[in-house]
Amino acid sequence: MKRLINLAAGLAASMTVAAGAAHAAAAPARGLPSQWTVYSGDIEHDSAFKAPAGAAGAALNKGVTWRFAEANALKLSDKLGKDAAALGPRTAPVKTTQFLGNAVGVTVVGDVVYVESDSGYVYALNAVTGRQIWRAPVDNAAMGDPVVVDGRVFVGTGDTGFSFSQILRAQSGSRAGLVRGLSWGGIYAFDAKTGKQLWRFGTRGENMPSECYADNTLYFGNGDGHMYALDPATGTLKWKTPIGGFDSMSSCTIYQGKVFAGFTDPNDLAAVDLHSGKLVWRATFPNVANTGMGDNSPTVDPVNHQIVQVAVANARVTGGKSSVNTAVLGVDARTGKVNWKTLLGRGASPPAYKASVAMVHGGIVYVSSPVTNRLYALNGKTGAIVWQSAIPYPQVPGLGRGAVTFDNGLLYQSTGTRLFAWNAKTGALVHTLRIGGRFGIVNPVIVGNTMFVSNSWGWVFALPVATVAGSKA
Amino acid sequence: MKRLINLAAGLAASMTVAAGAAHAAAAPARGLPSQWTVYSGDIEHDSAFKAPAGAAGAALNKGVTWRFAEANALKLSDKLGKDAAALGPRTAPVKTTQFLGNAVGVTVVGDVVYVESDSGYVYALNAVTGRQIWRAPVDNAAMGDPVVVDGRVFVGTGDTGFSFSQILRAQSGSRAGLVRGLSWGGIYAFDAKTGKQLWRFGTRGENMPSECYADNTLYFGNGDGHMYALDPATGTLKWKTPIGGFDSMSSCTIYQGKVFAGFTDPNDLAAVDLHSGKLVWRATFPNVANTGMGDNSPTVDPVNHQIVQVAVANARVTGGKSSVNTAVLGVDARTGKVNWKTLLGRGASPPAYKASVAMVHGGIVYVSSPVTNRLYALNGKTGAIVWQSAIPYPQVPGLGRGAVTFDNGLLYQSTGTRLFAWNAKTGALVHTLRIGGRFGIVNPVIVGNTMFVSNSWGWVFALPVATVAGSKA
Numbered sequence: 001m002k003r004l005i006n007l008a009a010g011l012a013a014s015m016t017v018a019a020g021a022a023h024a025a026a027a028p029a030r031g032l033p034s035q036w037t038v039y040s041g042d043i044e045h046d047s048a049f050k051a052p053a054g055a056a057g058a059a060l061n062k063g064v065t066w067r068f069a070e071a072n073a074l075k076l077s078d079k080l081g082k083d084a085a086a087l088g089p090r091t092a093p094v095k096t097t098q099f100l101g102n103a104v105g106v107t108v109v110g111d112v113v114y115v116e117s118d119s120g121y122v123y124a125l126n127a128v129t130g131r132q133i134w135r136a137p138v139d140n141a142a143m144g145d146p147v148v149v150d151g152r153v154f155v156g157t158g159d160t161g162f163s164f165s166q167i168l169r170a171q172s173g174s175r176a177g178l179v180r181g182l183s184w185g186g187i188y189a190f191d192a193k194t195g196k197q198l199w200r201f202g203t204r205g206e207n208m209p210s211e212c213y214a215d216n217t218l219y220f221g222n223g224d225g226h227m228y229a230l231d232p233a234t235g236t237l238k239w240k241t242p243i244g245g246f247d248s249m250s251s252c253t254i255y256q257g258k259v260f261a262g263f264t265d266p267n268d269l270a271a272v273d274l275h276s277g278k279l280v281w282r283a284t285f286p287n288v289a290n291t292g293m294g295d296n297s298p299t300v301d302p303v304n305h306q307i308v309q310v311a312v313a314n315a316r317v318t319g320g321k322s323s324v325n326t327a328v329l330g331v332d333a334r335t336g337k338v339n340w341k342t343l344l345g346r347g348a349s350p351p352a353y354k355a356s357v358a359m360v361h362g363g364i365v366y367v368s369s370p371v372t373n374r375l376y377a378l379n380g381k382t383g384a385i386v387w388q389s390a391i392p393y394p395q396v397p398g399l400g401r402g403a404v405t406f407d408n409g410l411l412y413q414s415t416g417t418r419l420f421a422w423n424a425k426t427g428a429l430v431h432t433l434r435i436g437g438r439f440g441i442v443n444p445v446i447v448g449n450t451m452f453v454s455n456s457w458g459w460v461f462a463l464p465v466a467t468v469a470g471s472k473a
Numbered sequence: 474m475k476r477l478i479n480l481a482a483g484l485a486a487s488m489t490v491a492a493g494a495a496h497a498a499a500a501p502a503r504g505l506p507s508q509w510t511v512y513s514g515d516i517e518h519d520s521a522f523k524a525p526a527g528a529a530g531a532a533l534n535k536g537v538t539w540r541f542a543e544a545n546a547l548k549l550s551d552k553l554g555k556d557a558a559a560l561g562p563r564t565a566p567v568k569t570t571q572f573l574g575n576a577v578g579v580t581v582v583g584d585v586v587y588v589e590s591d592s593g594y595v596y597a598l599n600a601v602t603g604r605q606i607w608r609a610p611v612d613n614a615a616m617g618d619p620v621v622v623d624g625r626v627f628v629g630t631g632d633t634g635f636s637f638s639q640i641l642r643a644q645s646g647s648r649a650g651l652v653r654g655l656s657w658g659g660i661y662a663f664d665a666k667t668g669k670q671l672w673r674f675g676t677r678g679e680n681m682p683s684e685c686y687a688d689n690t691l692y693f694g695n696g697d698g699h700m701y702a703l704d705p706a707t708g709t710l711k712w713k714t715p716i717g718g719f720d721s722m723s724s725c726t727i728y729q730g731k732v733f734a735g736f737t738d739p740n741d742l743a744a745v746d747l748h749s750g751k752l753v754w755r756a757t758f759p760n761v762a763n764t765g766m767g768d769n770s771p772t773v774d775p776v777n778h779q780i781v782q783v784a785v786a787n788a789r790v791t792g793g794k795s796s797v798n799t800a801v802l803g804v805d806a807r808t809g810k811v812n813w814k815t816l817l818g819r820g821a822s823p824p825a826y827k828a829s830v831a832m833v834h835g836g837i838v839y840v841s842s843p844v845t846n847r848l849y850a851l852n853g854k855t856g857a858i859v860w861q862s863a864i865p866y867p868q869v870p871g872l873g874r875g876a877v878t879f880d881n882g883l884l885y886q887s888t889g890t891r892l893f894a895w896n897a898k899t900g901a902l903v904h905t906l907r908i909g910g911r912f913g914i915v916n917p918v919i920v921g922n923t924m925f926v927s928n929s930w931g932w933v934f935a936l937p938v939a940t941v942a943g944s945k946a
Contacts, residue, residue: 086677161655170640337722
């Protein structure tokens with residue numbers, strides 16, 4: 001069922017927050033995507049939206065089909081990604097996801113699709129035709145989905161790397177204080193219509209996570225272990241709070257007057273006051289493995305007033321083989337107290353990104369584990385597993401990294417080499433579809449009856465939702 | 474005095490080597506630069522060449538003046554480089570050298586200047602006018618000077634970074650087996666006339682060092698700890714020999730039928746047979762600090778039949794301050810036995826690249842130390858210091874990283890923010906010139922009476938040698 005709440009454009013952004021109180025301002029508009037204030041466009045990470053009014057909306061309601069090849073795109077028939085001969089089948093897809101294609105899903109605002117590419121470009125595409133409106137260069141990989149508010153497009157750049165000085169720090173036995181990000185790290189603002197660069201704010205660490213936006217402020221956690229607040233008009237720093245560790249791919253979210261993000265070494269979930277920049281609480285979870293906390297984007301469960309956080313946990317090496325578990329935690333948004341913790345099961349440690357992004361719909365937590373290659377539904381109040389289903393094709397390691405999207409009783413998932421449709425109530429697999437290439441941490445974005453996905457090979461797709469559901473020939 | 478040996482174009486490349494014997498084939502043409510087979514165009518790292526015949530040569534003999542701004546070039550008045558506000562005065566110039574501008578000097582063949590930029594481009598510029606002939610994109614930073622032989626331009630890509638798995642390896646206490654290079658690593662061949670890409674060979678580690686060429690084979694050591702030999706026409710692998718450690722910025726050289734490069738962790742100078750790919754010897758030096766061996770490009774001293782290698786040595790932390798020494802070693806090219814070792818003096822550890830590139834001219838070793846900020850002349854037979862001079866302006870840390878160039882009794886040096894001319898016999902400073910920007914590991918290339926230099930801010934300059942010598946108004 002599509003969300004029908006339809007905030008007027010810009011309303012959420014311009015509202016004033018009563019500090020410390022729950023407020024609507026932090027929640028993105030869940031109907032018409034007239035702005036995109038948070039990773040996946042929704043604090044519940046449920047990327048289903050009503051189509052905009054007018055001809056474009058009518059087309060998206062009918063379902064459009066196109067595909068767009070970015071600069072450096074690989075052939076869709078390519079199996080393992082760039083330089084597989086030198087890198088091997090485990091590393092080649094990872095490197096391609098991190099340095100060539102699209103690490104996460106797209107942004108849709110009005111009839112425009114905004115996409116960040118690791119090849120150093122931001123694209124604006126016509127949502128109906130797939131034609132390029134503009135392309136803007138950035139100075140490093142762009143791995144998020146752009147935040148788009150009030151005619152500005154915000155993009156962070158950065159990479160997964162470490163300098164040699166960080167190697168020396170690690171060799172000295174220290175785990176704390178590592179800075180992630182090798183080459184340039186910056187936050188950019190572009191004009192949404194023209195792609196003209198408005199400003200750039202440089203940082204010491206990477207900005208792989210997506211930013212989040214509320215109350216005329218742009219927030220982000222990043223690779224130098226800080227939470228930042230910038231003026232969106234000028235890029236001027238409002239405040240900067242040291243958290244410690246590094247935020248790898250944990251895209252921030254906003255709820256109850258606080259901005260949340262995960263950090264690695266120490267493995268903390270941090271809650272920072274939106275206005276003062278003061279750390280309200282930090283939750284440290286024991287036995288969390290790298291880089292599960294700093295890689296996981298917190299999800300808001302507004303029914304249970306909690307943050308749902310996924311953590312790579314209990315790493316173990318047995319007989320030379322490393323295994324991990326996936327922990328899902330319900331954390332009280334006000335206090336940081338853990339309401340419940342559910343382990344999804346042990347398995348071989350997947351390559352690179354080992355976490356996954358939870359999605360909440362109606363108080364149910366939907367989350368996959370790239371360790372067990374399964375999709376789960378959890379009771380948001382207790383953490384009890386309601387159902388679980390094996391994601392087929394486990395020969396591709398690390399399935400289920402991206403959030404699923406709920407639409408008309410089905411869950412849509414883009415993972416490995418395929419799109420999946422699941423029955424949200426039972427977990428029964430409804431349909432699978434292979435469209436070529438390979439998905440990273442990608443959430444399907446649904447607008448009307450059109451689904452938008454991007455992939456690691458450097459492609460953006462639009463296709464009718466019915467095609468993915470299998471209800472159309 | 475300019476070298477007058479003038480091999481016919483292509484001769485060195487097509488000659489067959491008698492294995493194990495000294496041979497002319499490995500030595501680049503030292504007169505007319507009709508090809509460029511090794512870092513700095515000369516196995517002695519002495520980049521002074523006769524001008525080519527014809528009108529272009531006449532102009533270069535007179536001395537031309539131009540400057541060329543590459544993509545992303547900074548203002549020449551910029552003092553600390555990109556993102557200095559976030560990175561600080563020690564890190565900003567390093568990052569700019571590694572990810573924006575030109576890490577080392579240029580290549581000149583005929584009347585064309587070939588330049589590799591960290592911003593991901595290779596340029597061919599008209600040597601007389603500075604106008605761009607072509608620009609070719611590559612997939613990561615290009616930090617060497619291109620090898621150019623028989624109408625093909627060879628370029629390596631790679632970066633200084635490490636992946637998170639290398640951090641985990643370092644944290645486990647292991648120093649061996651680290652792979653350097655985060656994003657793409659590749660060797661490219663381009664058509665010298667058009668810039669058309671002919672082939673690309675992907676590697677696991679970075680290819681920051683320059684390649685070297687002999688006997689219709691392209692050689693290189695790289696970040697995955699191997700020495701490679703490729704067919705220059707097709708990019709096909711001829712052989713690949715594991716050395717261990719990583720070659721960071723040690724550009725290979727060729728002498729007496731062997732290819733030489735330095736590696737870090739273990740800190741070895743390796744000599745590999747050109748034809749069989751077999752390791753002939755490896756010299757391990759005690760107390761070498763990171764990454765001095767894998768960063769240093771070996772220099773051939775043909776008078777004393779030895780390899781001159783610089784190593785960052787005897788690292789020490791006293792009162793929280795780390796200091797190092799700079800060791801220069803004369804190593805028997807046939808056996809790997811150390812003929813002599815000279816310590817240039819202790820000082821504060823400079824940021825990033827801590828080594829320097831030696832230049833040999835007439836059996837004298839000219840080498841700077843970025844630790845003492847001094848330039849030295851050493852007797853090549855004994856290693857005894859003949860003279861030493863302080864490089865002025867030591868407020869810029871890490872002076873003297875690039876090789877100096879000998880021309881008409883003077884030594885030319887590009888370091889810090891300035892060009893210097895020194896009396897080669899006495900070490901007396903003759904002239905200094907500031908042209909804006911900042912130099913990385915840059916050797917001045919002299920053709921006729923024109924000097925070519927590139928810098929960390931993304932600029933290439935041509936200027937009359939007399940201007941640098943101070944002999945012209």
